[in-house]
Amino acid sequence: MTKKNKKCGYAAVLGRPNVGKSTLINQIIQQKLSIVSHKPQTTRHQILAIHTTDRGQLIFIDTPGIHNQKGTALNKHLNQTAQSSSFGVDVVLFLVEAMKWTDEDKRAAKVACRSDGKKILVINKVDKVKHKEQLLTFVQTILNEFEFDAIHYISALKNKQITPLEDSVFDYLPEGEPIFDEDQVSDRSTQFFVSELIREQLMLRFHQELPYSTSVSIEQYEVKGVIHHIHAIIWVERKNQKGIVIGRQGEALKQIGVKSRKEIEQFIGARVNLKLWVKVQSSWTDDAKAIDALGYQDTFKD
Template identity: 65%
Template sequence: MVDKKGFKAGYVAVLGRPNVGKSTLINQVLQQKLSIVSHKPQTTRHQILAIYHNPKGQIVFLDTPGIHNQKKTALNKQLNQTARSSAQEVDVILHLVEAGQWHDEDRRATEIVMSGGGQKILVINKVDLVDEKSELLPFVDNILINFSYDEVFYISALKNKQVDHLVSRLLNMLPESPPLYDPSFISDRSTRFFVSELIREQLTLRFHQELPYSLTVTIDAYEPEESITHIHATIWVEREQQKRIIIGRGGAAIKQVGVKARAEIEDFIQSRVNLKLWVKIKSAWTDDQQALDGLGYKEP
């Protein structure tokens, strides 16, 4: 039972341009893979609540899509809107910036951070990649000339450097409150959602040069039995050529994706898995709001 005296709980939004390490940081804090990770933008496409429990408090992280300046398809607009809405009515916003790197998308992300609620922390990530640490101070000073943050942290999410210090500070910044979620919860998302994401991760890793942005995954059946879980999933693409790429010659490519995805899913749900994959075409789904809603992109 949680001692409510002095217990802290609240919401922390994690924002930034694509590929600055938002999902890596959250996975590191929870010591569990909730958000898929790759080197490609748009890897995170949904707001995911990731719930960290500690005897002193509970942090509800909001992992968000990377804020970007890409072409204005319905999907791109929705990803930016999801990130923007996540910045509202939270207790703290973590703004992740890659050490030594500043782009137009970083400025756009900063403007969204500044328009949000709560306290704001600038988190300089990937400091392990900077040889001359003395260069970080003028880099941060240039940011602080134009934007005001409550605090600045320097971390490496991938190497787990100073992450514990950041988490401790976040707990202190949150209001006194009983837990917002049952301690047994780690996310508001369903197992089916995470299974679809694990399949999409393997597709993104396998086809990162050909079609990382034009595919998505839905779960058609999820049937757990005593010794095995049967999962049927559909991979959606926009064109016939993309379908042929995913299937591969003699079905070799999709078979490889299935083998790797099944291993990830088995590790996640702790059960043997029978995974069956199909590939179907939904023309121009990335620029069709009705199609996006039907494919699970309508945020709760």
């Protein structure tokens, strides 16, 4: 029996907000790289998730959800980041929620189908559909307007039918040597993931009051002995938002710190001493320079 040559390539994961892109990638690589919440625009960065197996190396590109909201510089940045990810890749996974087809889905599908790579239609959350025969009519509605090379039905959250999808993506990858080391899981730094884990706790706690107005930057990261000492700044847009994050007698900020520290310790596998501060950067979501200063510059590695 001849030994199969290794595969290596890029796969962009596209779709509207909250369709399950980050959940799918986290399931495949069996590690939490992308934060997840029920709020749109949780993913703000283009993140490479590197999945190395016996078949080769599959490099996923997790992207912000493509949406119709207009106005702020941040919204424009998120859409541009997602759209740029469809170019220069080997495979595009277009995710759509079963039985839900919106104008934002159509916009995302147009972006996905402009790619030169192979295109896979991924119907997510099929576990929520009681009468599975309805899926055929739903998918046909999409196929009447867009063409795909393959179709897969999955539940990313419940880890159902993920392996056949992964196999299908590998089938479309070109032969080649790994680009990244076998033990590397992302191109992002530890500090980046630490800031994202803190932002996740902010999204979960303040999703009603501050859905999109917070960002996090790491001011200091130092390892002393077995303890990682981290100083982070939580950025908000207005003074009243600062008061919300801090809370009465600092209780809200304390709880954010406790929960963030637990997530960070689990991620890096070490003890953490975490200190948080809250600062105001007026209207940063509508200031392109402020967005860049807070680390929202995404580049696609080729």
